[in-house]
Amino acid sequence: MTDKRYDHRSIEQKWQEYWLKHKTFSVQNPESQTPSNSPLSGGEKKKPKYYVLDMFPYPSGAGLHVGHPEGYTATDIISRYKRMRGYNVLHPMGWDAFGLPAENYAIKTGQHPEKTTQDNIATFKRQIQSLGFSYDWGREFSTTDSEYYKHTQWIFLQMFKRGLLYEKKMPMNWCPKCRIVAANEEVENGCHERCGSEVEKRDLTQWMFRITDYAERLLQDLDELTEWPEKIIAMQKNWIGKSEGIEIEYPILFEEAPDDEFVDPNIRGTNLPYDPALKEKARELRNNLTAPERKLWFEVLKNKFFEQLKFLRQKPIDTFIVDFYCPELMLVVEIDGDSHSEQEEYDAKRTEKLESYGIKVVRYTNAEVMQNLAGVYDDLFSVVEKRKKSIGMTQNPPTPLNRGAEAQPLRTREVACDSSPLVKGDLGDSSSKSIICYTTRPDTNFGATFVVLAPEHEFLKQYLDRLPNKTEVEKYIKDSVSRSDIDRMAEGKKKTGVFTGLYVINRLNDKKLPLYVGDFVLANVGTGAVVGVPGHDLRDFEFAQMMGIDVIRVVVGKDGDISPITRAEQVQEEAGTMINSEFLDGLPIMTAKEKIMDYLVEQGQGEKKVNYKLRDWIFTRQRYWGEPIPLVKDEEGNIYPLDESELPVKLPEANTFLPTEDGQSPLAKIPDWVEVRGDVSPSGSVKLSSSGQKKFFRETSTMPNWAGSNWYWLRFMDAKNESEPWSKTAENYWGPVDLYVGGAEHAVLHLLYSRFWHKVFYDMGLVHTKEPFKKLMNQGLILAEDGQKMSKSLGNVVNPDEIVERYGADTLRMYEMFMGPFEQSKAWSTGSVEGTYKFLQRIWRLFQEKEIASDVCPGKDFQKLVHKTIKKVTHDIEEFKFNTAISQMMILVNAMQKLEFLPVNGATKFVKILAPFAPHLAEELWQSVLRKTESISKADWPEWDEALTQDDEIDLAVQVNGKLRATISVPVDIAKADAFAQAKQQENVQKFLEAKEIIKEIYVPGKIVNFVVR
């Protein structure tokens, strides 16, 4: 008997060297053009491919965390398993090495980030290699290699040329600590996810990626990702945040402003005398226009259909208040109700009096306005023309805007709008303003009782002076803008706001809605204005309660409650039937939503709109340690892409890595690099040369660290390609990634950005699939022994180097797989590590101490166990259930230990299935003990005989009334009657059947017999 101890150190070192030396895990791309000298043999060429990818690490100074090997071991098991199953496996590793820590370290110590990065990569590589992963190191690269980032820059240029990038000045997330702009995805609860300090909003100009152009596709194609965790799908859906609704226009009712504010006092008709007592009355009328007045006003007069002509509403003249008055033309437009004699007489007198001032009066009836607005318009148009002539206004003849068809009422607003339709109408004309509100629940619009604007709303900026409650509003805006998002959140969800003094009109029911400012309305959501339906939206309800605004019920829920809504619990948001809503009454809310949307669109009061929470991606960073952006500006500020021949744009040497406080990259402080000369080529790109005609300035921002990781999986397919990022041949063969494994923290960052770029590549014809990653798995977090997150400050960090030194790589791999379900987070347990180590020792001793016999019949039970184990381990690997695969192997090992000899057949099979988990030990047993001459990676995965996985004899459970009373050992295929007969003979069963009547006998073959008695 040999007495060799299980010496993990020498075994692991020996085989790691062997694998490297023999290039055991290097894979070649199929060379389509040279079949004869292709590194792939004819047989290999026909092998199906399998691409297994880890999320490549950022090589931090802290070295490998025990969390890293968890994912890496899983992918390694899959890789080794797939190889043995005959796949051509691509399993690469590289470094995502641009990023803040190296740079911050550089700022602190002055050490160049390049140096830090190289050191860290060396450490990471050594640590990863010490774990015996089967990577093809021939494909290794770092995103910081200029040979790599030259392609990243090339991709940037292509995207720039496709119009996917634009420069924009807007409030950006600025982290004052890191002195860097962060993408929305990088801000958590108002804090920078990197450093945890609070971000500010700063107006900065940055390059933005039009990821929103792909919002719909990013959402739709999630359906294709059937092998992704539901959790990630849900998070991405949520982040994209699609909602379907409508933008509704609410015309603003301005209080009367002094005439001279609207109309040039030099105009003859401006200063007509009037009774000052009428002023108050006119104001009131103005705020309560009749429906026809409103229609004529909003759809014709206020909208400047008569160019340059200003109409005033409810204007006091003499002792009258006229409906509409145009001072320039001295023209009055009146709308009359159904005429009766008294009224006619009065009107005639009034007309006479007005005409004595030189005023022309035209009259239309309510019915005309309501039913034939086009006719009214035509008539008014000719009146205006004549009037102009008679008054002597001949130049600039008024041109009517586009009108609808003759019989149609006029469409007066074009509802299609610019990108941020905060306010409708020309800013010069205050009397034609509307507030646009986005809502997903227009069905409840009959219940609207107020409108709230975000404090940042454009309307407030431009019309502050015209607000009756100017002082209060101004103060409120100042207060809320000065508070950060965090402050606003810290105050809970308590609603605050102030009344502007203005009203808007809900044209659905001609109701006046008070217009408020409130900071619960967010400027960048929807249109920055919300229509308040307090009966059916909790937030609106809270606001209404705070402000003392009416609540109207327009939905009856399941509970049938139709009482006035006074408590938050009564606020019905989800489902129900419409009431108090005129033509919507009785409809379920979803039907009502469709109906009213169609109605509002038809009436020209709104436009359907799909909204996404997803914002464009802020792409530039004010940092040194990132890919320089290959753009230049000329002295006029025009932007040009650099010519592709200029790539890579390498990072210049720098003395300081500290970004400026005003949001500039340290690159901006290197004038020799920033200022260049060159010429614009016919294609519009710039070629640099010292003799160039023009002066240019380089873009000094760099790319975010997501850029490099946004296409790296494609580079691995063709890592040595110098002329292009990857060849189509390579992508055609290897793509897409079959299995992608990493932490769930990248759910909406890396994984969303990568999907975005991949779709652009797809549109460019550079890849043949819409999605980059077929199957995605997230490893669970590994917590410290105390159940807390591992952290330096808590001193509970487990160093993988120490574990490898003491127990070996195989133990660490095996232990991490045995800890529990792969996707679940779990706490470290040193005790269990030792248990796993003992298991490997037991295997070792088994092969050292027992004679391996080829001619010994091991017995049928053992043979069955071997086949069962192969079956279970195979299934479990496929399903990522490594923990139960290992327990099954433990069961087999326990059984082997009880045998006197090791049957060579069973032992060989066992070593094969052990190989993906503990490759060093398996390779040692394979080559040194079983005397095989080739690496176990080249061996075939063992098959199992299904018949041998079935038991002949089973323990049948016998129940009485569902309670277990006995178990009987019977042949699997026992006849039903025999099963019952044997079961009844059991003493303990009889005890429970005595003096009872059997009402039912249940037999589930292979499982149970159950007697139901009474």
Place this chain on the structure above:
RNA sequence: GCCGAGGUGGCGAAAUUGGUAGACGCGCGGGACUCAAAAUCCCGUUCCCCUUGGGGAGUGAGGGUUCGAUUCCCUCCCUCGGCACCA
């Protein structure tokens, strides 16, 4: 608040379509070997009760469906992860 994943011995955890709950491992108890210890091997180990056999309870709580529920349905509680005034 919403979305997702969970809640099973002292601990990590198992359990095809509803069919013997707790496989496997750690820990613990007992034993063998040893002068002794370590290592190794063997036996036991959900809890409670009589203790040869057994009996009762038990998978976060409470209901329901079923001959039978960790598994299916309803209500609720707790933990973790994500989003968070998205109109």
